[in-house]
Amino acid sequence: MILGYARVSTGGQDLAQQLVALEAAGAGKVYREKASGANADRSQLRRAIGALDPGDVLMVTAIDRLARDTRDLLNILHDVRSAGAGFRSLAEPLVDTTSELADVVIAVLGIAAKWERGRIIERTAAGRAQARAQGVRFGRKPTLTPIQEAEILRRLVDENPRPTQRAIARSYNVSQATISRLIERAKA
Structure with missing residues (x-):
């Protein structure tokens, strides 16, 4: 067969x-x-x-x-x-x-x-x-928009008392790790 x-x-x-x-x-x-x-x-x-x-x-x-x-x-x-x-x-x-x-x-x-x-x-x-050279981005789409990212970074600097990463994460419905990575990228 x-x-x-x-x-x-x-x-x-x-x-x-x-x-x-x-x-x-x-x-x-x-x-x-x-x-x-x-x-x-x-x-x-x-x-x-x-x-x-x-x-x-x-x-x-x-x-x-x-x-x-x-x-x-x-x-x-x-x-x-x-x-x-x-x-x-x-x-x-x-x-x-x-x-x-x-x-x-x-x-x-x-x-x-x-x-x-x-x-x-x-x-x-x-x-x-x-x-990539033509501008195509691979991977998951970002959870936060560039406007939201800028707003989060501004809140971390301007607000008094300073909000915790966890509180900001809850207000944007993301994980604390997302906020932490955003801060690390901003420092670099």
Whole structure:
């Protein structure tokens, strides 16, 4: 029996193309997962490998759908072989784990997948840097507006008796830690 494994990295991505390709190639059952390939602990991949019987084949559309790291790839293929099954990639038809040459091809493809992962990280970092340069702010939106921050700092200096951080925090419906961080930023 041929078991397929389809994976995308995020919930916003779609498995449809992989599913069509795997089913067209004869996969009787396809395990679907939305998880990063950098994460070695993927529940659906473990289920697919656990379901393999001797003589079965685990099929993916491309090796990078299975693993992004050479060590991870080799560990997964070891588990597949331990089950007495084979492995096949649709995008890399030379990869057939029943031949000795496959070990060399798989190692080279694993290195290529790791290299591509590094390139993706570089492109993502460059995109973030460009967005920052264009004024995009990342992270949570500030709890306090700049006007509220200025008002709080003024109150801490001008009011007599001087209000406590806790009292100010309550009046703005924020934590005392938020007020404390604001004071520290103002001192810097």
